[in-house]
Amino acid sequence: xxxxxxxxxxxxxxxxxxxxxxxxxxxxxxxxxxxxxxxxxxxxxxxxxxxxxxxxxxxxxxxxxxxxxxxxxxxxxxxxxxxxxxxxxxxxxxxxxxxxxxxxxxxxxxxxxxxxxxxxxxxxxxxxxxxxxxxxxxxxxxxxxxxxxxxxxxxxxxxxxxxxxxxxxxxxxxxxxxxxxxxxxxxxxxxxxxxxxxxxxxxxxxxxxxx
Amino acid sequence: xxxxxxxxxxxxxxxxxxxxxxxxxxxxxxxxxxxxxxxxxxxxxxxxxxxxxxxxxxxxxxxxxxxxxxxxxxxxxxxxxxxxxxxxxxxxxxxxxxxxxxxxxxxxxxxxxxxxxxxxxxxxxxxxxxxxxxxxxxxxxxxxxxxxxxxxxxxxxxxxxxxxxxxxxxxxxxxxxxxxxxxxxxxxxxxxxxxxxxxxxxxxxxxxxxxxxxxxxxxxxxxxxxxxxxxxxxxxxxxxxxxxxxxxxxxxxxxxxxxxxxxxxxxxxxxxxxxxxxxxxxxxxxxxxxxxxxxxxxxxxxxxxxxxxxxxxxxxxxxxxxxxxxxxxxxxxxxxxxxxxxxxxxxxxxxxxxxxxxxxxxxxxxxxxxxxxxxxxxxxxxxxxxxxxxxxxxxxxxxxx
Numbered sequence: 001x002x003x004x005x006x007x008x009x010x011x012x013x014x015x016x017x018x019x020x021x022x023x024x025x026x027x028x029x030x031x032x033x034x035x036x037x038x039x040x041x042x043x044x045x046x047x048x049x050x051x052x053x054x055x056x057x058x059x060x061x062x063x064x065x066x067x068x069x070x071x072x073x074x075x076x077x078x079x080x081x082x083x084x085x086x087x088x089x090x091x092x093x094x095x096x097x098x099x100x101x102x103x104x105x106x107x108x109x110x111x112x113x114x115x116x117x118x119x120x121x122x123x124x125x126x127x128x129x130x131x132x133x134x135x136x137x138x139x140x141x142x143x144x145x146x147x148x149x150x151x152x153x154x155x156x157x158x159x160x161x162x163x164x165x166x167x168x169x170x171x172x173x174x175x176x177x178x179x180x181x182x183x184x185x186x187x188x189x190x191x192x193x194x195x196x197x198x199x200x201x202x203x204x205x206x207x208x209x210x211x
Numbered sequence: 212x213x214x215x216x217x218x219x220x221x222x223x224x225x226x227x228x229x230x231x232x233x234x235x236x237x238x239x240x241x242x243x244x245x246x247x248x249x250x251x252x253x254x255x256x257x258x259x260x261x262x263x264x265x266x267x268x269x270x271x272x273x274x275x276x277x278x279x280x281x282x283x284x285x286x287x288x289x290x291x292x293x294x295x296x297x298x299x300x301x302x303x304x305x306x307x308x309x310x311x312x313x314x315x316x317x318x319x320x321x322x323x324x325x326x327x328x329x330x331x332x333x334x335x336x337x338x339x340x341x342x343x344x345x346x347x348x349x350x351x352x353x354x355x356x357x358x359x360x361x362x363x364x365x366x367x368x369x370x371x372x373x374x375x376x377x378x379x380x381x382x383x384x385x386x387x388x389x390x391x392x393x394x395x396x397x398x399x400x401x402x403x404x405x406x407x408x409x410x411x412x413x414x415x416x417x418x419x420x421x422x423x424x425x426x427x428x429x430x431x432x433x434x435x436x437x438x439x440x441x442x443x444x445x446x447x448x449x450x451x452x453x454x455x456x457x458x459x460x461x462x463x464x465x466x467x468x469x470x471x472x473x474x475x476x477x478x479x480x481x482x483x484x485x486x487x488x489x490x491x492x493x494x495x496x497x498x499x500x501x502x503x504x505x506x507x508x509x510x511x512x513x514x515x516x517x518x519x520x521x522x523x524x525x526x527x528x529x530x531x532x533x534x535x536x537x538x539x540x541x542x543x544x545x546x547x548x549x550x551x552x553x554x555x556x557x558x559x560x561x562x563x564x565x566x567x568x569x570x571x572x573x574x575x576x577x578x579x580x581x582x583x584x585x586x587x588x589x590x591x592x593x594x595x596x597x598x599x600x601x602x603x604x605x606x607x608x609x610x611x612x
Contacts, residue, residue, distance in 0.1 A: 061328075061329070064328075064501065065329065065501045066500065066501015066502070067501065082325070083328075084401075084502070085401070086401055086402035086403075086431075087401055087402065087403040087404070087405065087406070088402055088404055089404060089405060090404075090405035184405065187402075188501055189501075189502070189503070190496045190500065190501055190502065190503065191501075192402075192434075193369055193371055193434070193476055193478070193494075193496055194369060194496055194498060196434070196435060196476075
């Protein structure tokens with residue numbers, strides 16, 4: 001267990017692709033990451049780094065527990081999941097936003113009735129409306145949230161919006177932005193202190209590239 | 212109704228055998244260290260009134276406390292922290308005792324963690340408090356003891372020092388909403404650099420507040436060796452900060468005479484959510500545990516909050532976390548097997564022989580099984596190497612397994 005390799009957790013999927021390209025840009029050998037097959041633990045040979053592929057929320061869990069030192073994960077997951085870790089850098093990819101959307105032409109804030117909001121992100125939604133001092137009923141939806149206002153379950157939705165095409169095609173429109181989202185580099189609080197030089201070196205390389 | 216009688220609650224666990232041995236060894240080493248340094252032991256109740264942990268200075272988040280009610284319908288909590296009850300103790304039963312008081316404790320705290328987070332809700336802590344005394348001398352002693360405590364747990368440790376006073380002073384001078392102040396503290400604590408850079412970017416901050424913005428952005432980046440304190444001078448200006456940084460430098464220098472330099476780290480972005488900390492705060496890290504294994508700091512307002520005006524400093528070690536790390540590194544060491552198992556048809560003879568073996572220094576276990584065959588099987592399964600049979604005529608027959 002002692003002297004284990006430095007371990008980086010990447011969120012599988014789109015963030016992973018961009019993150020692998022970033023690692024390549026800072027000069028790491030990412031052949032193993034590109035030819036991964038079904039393996040979940042991969043290596044960057046010359047750097048003595050292990051890369052772990054995981055679902056977004058699990059990246060946070062692994063980093064928080066210190067079994068992975070660094071992680072790349074979307075701000076959306078950080079906002080929804082929370083946790084104890086350092087959020088060191090904005091990686092400037094995977095950009096989108098959380099927004100409150102409603103049926104086109106309706107006013108979400110009109111009247112005094114308690115509104116219902118459908119979302120995949122109940123914590124983000126609760127925090128947003130708490131800050132505004134507005135009581136809302138939150139309904140958690142697992143699939144396409146856009147359906148909820150259309151069938152009359154909710155007055156609005158809080159969801160990730162990239163281009164807005166899905167909203168438009170379903171007769172919805174953004175009524176207010178909730179938060180800006182992009183991929184973040186997170187670090188375990190103890191790892192940063194025990195392996196400061198090694199981790200700082202990676203952070204510096206990445207920050208240099210992002211400039 | 213679903214019965215939960217076969218499970219332990221989430222965040223708790225049964226400790227078995229070598230886990231107990233490792234945990235006991237750690238707490239014995241630590242209490243030994245504290246006791247031999249002249250600290251006196253206290254135990255505070257596991258149950259306390261909710262009010263003890265609720266106030267401005269002692270603002271324990273209520274959603275993190277296990278609550279129940281007493282016979283008079285008053286709100287109670289399972290002790291979520293040991294420092295606050297000890298401050299209460301110092302201001303009440305110990306109010307006529309002369310300061311400084313040096314106390315240590317070895318007890319559990321309880322907190323409600325988010326569901327499925329895999330964190331412990333029951334945490335065993337062993338720690339000290341120095342109540343009263345000259346603050347820089349007490350801080351120094353607390354840090355040296357903390358380093359010694361960590362060294363006893365694991366050679367590969369780091370002790371890290373920060374100071375709540377720096378942030379507090381900046382916030383006292385900087386005019387902003389309570390919300391922004393709370394958020395800023397949390398962003399610095401979690402080293403949320405993107406957010407700090409955004410909120411405190413030069414475009415968003417008027418010229419007059421530039422120095423604060425610069426300081427808030429710099430604090431979480433100021434961690435590492437002692438050189439950090441030198442760098443801090445570039446962003447922290449004024450008499451207060453000059454003095455503060457000077458005293459931190461002095462503290463570092465004093466410490467480095469007792470502790471290897473490479474073990475001492477500085478992080479000026481180290482802040483605590485606990486409102487009672489006012490001066491230096493520190494953390495201890497050991498390889499193999501993803502959270503701080505030790506944490507502590509100076510709290511100069513807490514005793515006053517209970518009606519006895521005095522400063523104090525203290526820390527606690529997470530005993531079970533350290534024990535788990537030790538077990539992973541050298542678990543075999545804590546596995547204890549008896550050397551001998553003794554069987555006899557006549558229970559009196561068996562126990563008599565056991566007693567003889569024990570006084571000769573063996574770890575001897577009395578077989579309470581009916582036959583020698585069963586005893587052999589038992590010995591094999593439990594790694595006991597020798598079986599003694601106490602025969603009716605008083606002879607002892609030994610066999611190796």
